[in-house]
Amino acid sequence: MRSTTLARRAAAVAAGLFGLLALGAAPAAAQPATVDGTVTPQIAHGTPAPDGAYPFSVKFTMTGIPQPDGGTYDSACSGALVAPRWVVTAGHCFHDVNRNPVSGPPQYGSTTATVGRTDLSDEGGHVLDVVDVQQSPDTDIALAKLSAPVRDIRPLRLNRTAPVAGDPLRLVGWGATTADGAPETHLQMGDFTVTSVDEHDVYVSGAAPSTDTSACPYDSGAPYFAETAHGPRLVGVESTGPDCPHTGPETTSRVDTVAGWILRQIR
Known part of the structure; x- marks a missing residue:
C-alpha cells in the first residue's frame, strides 16, 4: 500500500x-x-466515488x-x-x-x-x-x-491490446489519501493519463481532479481501467511510485501482456 x-x-x-x-x-x-x-499508496487528491459505482x-x-x-x-x-x-x-x-x-x-x-x-x-x-x-x-x-463465487457483480474485463501514451485511465482504490494516512473507508477515484509503456509496466500521471492526483499507501493492486463503449477494461494494476501526492509518473503493471495467463488461471 x-x-x-x-x-x-x-x-x-x-x-x-x-x-x-x-x-x-x-x-x-x-x-x-x-x-x-x-x-505504496491510496488516492491522494482524488474524489469519493459515487454511491454504488x-x-x-x-x-x-x-x-x-x-x-x-x-x-x-x-x-x-x-x-x-x-x-x-x-x-x-x-x-x-x-x-x-x-x-x-x-x-x-x-x-x-x-x-x-x-x-x-x-x-x-x-x-x-x-x-x-x-x-x-x-x-x-x-x-x-x-x-x-x-472462498465463494460472486454472482451478482459483473467482473472487470481485461484489456488485450497495448496501451499508448495519451490514453486516459481511471483509478479506483481503498488506499489512504496522504502518505502517512490510514486506508479510506469510502472508495476513492482519480483520472490519469498514460505517459509511457515498457515491456511490463504502464507509467501514468495524474490528470484530474489535479495533476498531483496519485496513488497512496494501501492502494497497491488498485485497477487502472479505460472506459469504453463496451464497459470498463482493466489496463494496469497499481504497483509503486513516489510518496503521494506527487506529479509525474506512477508505475502500474501491464495487464495485456499477462491477460492469457490470467484467463488460464480463472478458467
Missing part, C-alpha cells in the same frame, strides 16, 4: 493504523504494503502478517474482481515472512476481500475469505481466489 491517495505496492513496512498483536509483545501497528521497502472494486484486509522477529502486523490492499471467484491485485500484497511474493494460501492470520461496496458501512456486497493466491511469473500481479 502506498503513502498517497491510491495505495501502492503491498509488502509490509512502515507502521500504520490497525492494531496487531506481536507475539508475546505489545500490539503492533498496521503497516502499509511495500516493494523493496518502498511504501464500480462494484468490481475490492478492498483486502490482512491481519496477522508475520515478521522475521516473530511479531505480526496488519495491512490492506486494493484490487478488482475479474471472475466470480478471482480478484486481480499486486503481487507484493501476498508475501512470505521475508516479503518475497508467494503463491498458495495466504501466509497471514486472515485475509478477507470486501466486494461490491462503495463505503465500508454499506450492508450490501460481500465479505469473503481469500483461500489461494497465484503469482504472475512476469510482473507485479497476483490473482486471489475467493
Whole structure:
C-alpha cells in the first residue's frame, strides 16, 4: 500500500493504523504494503466515488502478517474482481515472512476481500475469505481466489491490446489519501493519463481532479481501467511510485501482456 491517495505496492513496512498483536509483545501497528521497502499508496487528491459505482472494486484486509522477529502486523490492499471467484491485485500484497511474493494460501492470520461496496458501512456486497493466491511469473500481479463465487457483480474485463501514451485511465482504490494516512473507508477515484509503456509496466500521471492526483499507501493492486463503449477494461494494476501526492509518473503493471495467463488461471 502506498503513502498517497491510491495505495501502492503491498509488502509490509512502515507502521500504520490497525492494531496487531506481536507475539508475546505489545500490539503492533498496521503497516502499509511495500516493494523493496518502498511504501505504496491510496488516492491522494482524488474524489469519493459515487454511491454504488464500480462494484468490481475490492478492498483486502490482512491481519496477522508475520515478521522475521516473530511479531505480526496488519495491512490492506486494493484490487478488482475479474471472475466470480478471482480478484486481480499486486503481487507484493501476498508475501512470505521475508516479503518475497508467494503463491498458495495466504501466509497471514486472515485475509478477507470486501466486494461490491462503495463505503465500508454499506450492508450490501460481500465479505469473503481469500483461500489461494497465484503469482504472475512476469510482473507485479497476483490473482486471489475467493472462498465463494460472486454472482451478482459483473467482473472487470481485461484489456488485450497495448496501451499508448495519451490514453486516459481511471483509478479506483481503498488506499489512504496522504502518505502517512490510514486506508479510506469510502472508495476513492482519480483520472490519469498514460505517459509511457515498457515491456511490463504502464507509467501514468495524474490528470484530474489535479495533476498531483496519485496513488497512496494501501492502494497497491488498485485497477487502472479505460472506459469504453463496451464497459470498463482493466489496463494496469497499481504497483509503486513516489510518496503521494506527487506529479509525474506512477508505475502500474501491464495487464495485456499477462491477460492469457490470467484467463488460464480463472478458467
